[in-house]
Amino acid sequence: MHTKLLPRRLTGIDAARGTALLGMISTHVFPLYASDTGEATWTALVFSGRASGLFAVVAGIGLALLTGGNSPHRGGALAADRRGIAVRALIIALVGLALGSVETNIAIILFHYGILFLLALPFTGLPFKALAAWAAVWMLLSPVAAYLLRPLMLQQVDPPSLGANPFFGHLVTPATLSADIFLTGYYPVLQWITFVLVGMAIGRLNLERLGVQLGLLGVGLTAAVMAKLLSWQLLGPGGGLKALSETPEGSTHPLEAMLEVGFAGIDQSGSWWWLAVSAPHSGAPLDLLHVAGSAAATIGFGLLLTRRHRNLLxxxxxxxxxxxxxxxxxxxxxxxxxxxxxxxxxxxxFWVQAVMAVMFSLIFHHLKSRGPLESLLSQAAGAARSTHSSLRI
Known part of the structure; x- marks a missing residue:
């Protein structure tokens, strides 16, 4: 793929993706609650929800760049792009299902990641303004839809969630698998597509422009801070936290600590006040806004730092x-x-894994080679794109 305005690989985007990777590793390794006080640890305060959300936003940017950057492809070129993305999605989902059979207590994101790629296909031909509008509407309405639909899933689907990572065996229970992936699981796709749409909108900008980079940093920080402040106002002076603590689910959990660590696994029903929280993995509008803002700021910062020195990070x-x-x-x-x-x-x-990840990747960088799974994705997607078309990536 080649665009006039994005002639080179943006290492600031890669740096944001690398930050997301190391952030997720830290949440998998370090405790999220202090053993002596029960309060959120620094790992939770910095990375919980934000690292995986950043991963999804950067994925959206990648989809936008694959489909023309700030000049979206049309016609046959877009059809070829979509074939390539669909193949990428399928391979990522298959890797996710394979990892799902591995014994671990980590919530693996890859199957959801593949589903998000597929759901993003109808949006791949849209320009910035349309994508920004879709992202805003989805951010506001998908949590409301999830709040209304989850009780139906709990009543109609048995069991309503997998209780584990999806793997190949779950394909024989499509109702439970679908409920878990879209509504009741750790990464509910219904809300998480917001992050992909935000990323796609960002990817439609001219990311090499200084004004765009500063705008991402400034607007992102503002959105992230305002989301937290508004949630604090609603839950504290507004009485939301008190109301939630009186719900059956809220009365049995340490909500104040969980507001900083995450609401995954909590049945957020029985009160519309659940939509006022900004807790990680709550899927509420202010959570989506905070994570998307944090991701945009991180991306803008990475682009600024690598503006003149591409390998600074x-x-x-x-x-x-x-x-x-x-x-x-x-x-x-x-x-x-x-x-x-x-x-x-x-x-x-943590440090052994982080250092080894950096060392391995530096070797591949020095050899000007992709990682093994990245090579597989690129070759398979390239073959799919070239079907009925001479267009090359």
Whole structure:
């Protein structure tokens, strides 16, 4: 693929993706609650919900760049792009299902990631303004739809969630699998497509322009801060937290601590006040806004730092260029580690994995080569794109 306004790889985007990878690794390794106080740890405060959300936003940027950047493809070129993206989605989903059979307590995102790619296909030909409008509407309305639909899923589908990562065996229970992926699971696709749409809108901008980079940083920070402030106002002075603590689910959980760590696994029903929270993995509008804003600011910052020196953030951008391979390797490593008794100290466990990820990626960078799974994706997508077309990536 080649566009006039984006003639080179934007290493700031890779650095943001690398940040997301290391952030997710940290949440998998370090505890999210302090053992002595029950309060959120620094890992939770910095990365919980934000790292995986950043991963999804950057995925949206990648889809936008694959389909023309700030000049969206049309006609046969767009059809070829969509074939390539569909193949990428299928391979990522299959990798996710394969990892789902690995014994681990980590919520693996890859199957959901593949589904998000497929759901994004109808939006791939849209320009910035249309994508921004779709993202805003989805951010506001998808949590409301989820709030209304979840009780129906709980009543009609048995069981209503997988209670584990999706793997090939779950394909024989399509109702439960669909409910879990779209509504009741750890990464509910109904709301998470918001992050992909935000990323696609960002990817339609001229990301090499200084004004765009500063705008992403400024607007992103403002959105992230305002989302938290508005949620605090609604839950505190507005009485929302008190109302939630009186619900059956809220009365049995430490909501104040969970507001910083995450609401995954909580049945958010019985009160519309659930839509006022900004807790990680709550899927509420202010959570989506905060995470999307944080992601935009991170991306803008990365683009600014690499504006003149493309390799300034190489320890982040190198692993960010092969996250699928490194994420898969990390899941396999953690599957082995979590079987050990006693568990190893999380500090060296994190740094060994982080350093090895950087070292491996620097070797591939030096060889000007893609990661193994990235090479598979590129070749398969290229073959799909060239079907009935001479257009090449």
């Amino acid at each position: 190489l320890p982040l951008s190198a692993p960010g260029a092969m996250t699928l391979s490194l994420y898969t390797l990390h899941i396999c490593v953690m599957s082995v580690v979590q079987q050990l008794n006693p568990l190893p100290d999380p500090v060296p466990l």
